[in-house]
Amino acid sequence: MMEQRIIIEMGMGNDLHGMDYQKAAARAIEDAIRHSTLPIFQSIDMDHSEMRVQVTVGVQEPDKIDPEALKSGLPRGRAEVSVVAGGLNIPNPETGDTAVVATASVEAFLPSQTGKWVQS
Template identity: 50%
Template sequence: MEPLILEMGMGADVHGRDMTKAALRAISDAIRHSSLTVFHAYKHPSEMRVEVTIGVPDPDKLDKQAVAEALPFGTVDVTVVKGGLDDVGMGGAEDITLAVAGVKAWLDTSDHPFTLKG
């Protein structure tokens, strides 16, 4: 498989410190910056492998399955690490949680006329 894309995204939950909500917004931020026409050129976008790394302040509170389901194609592997940011300056429900996402997509490029230069 060849790595074809790496996108970064950031998302926030501004009320409630919900790690999953912030992570889903980070995934959305990452993938909406991309027009991945190369995957459709291969005619098999569902065959790509997607690796997601999410950094949030409290990794145990993240729903990895919900994050995986937010990606439209491929087999998704989600890794959660301690990161992101909790801004507790407002107090209570106004605390803000930030998540950071890295999304990498890989696809088998053999047997296709499109080639990658190495």
């Protein structure tokens, strides 16, 4: 089935003292979706389950992320989460802390709407 991307949002999240990559990644996803709404579902009477959501998270240590756990933060659609090398670690030599920064993109895809809409 052909799909069309209807939205892409980007976000950033961090954990300043715990070096918790999972927490930073969840915050990045939340940041990305916090500024979005998809009223299209009510407008065309489409169920949210028809939407595929592709999330990509970037952190310095991807193996410290549980992609399945991140799906629970997504309110709609059939989610897929992939983790890649990215983000940023910021060491503080005075305290030994490392701030962890994660980045995320959240893309939403719907089945092709070609020919289903009529301009009036």
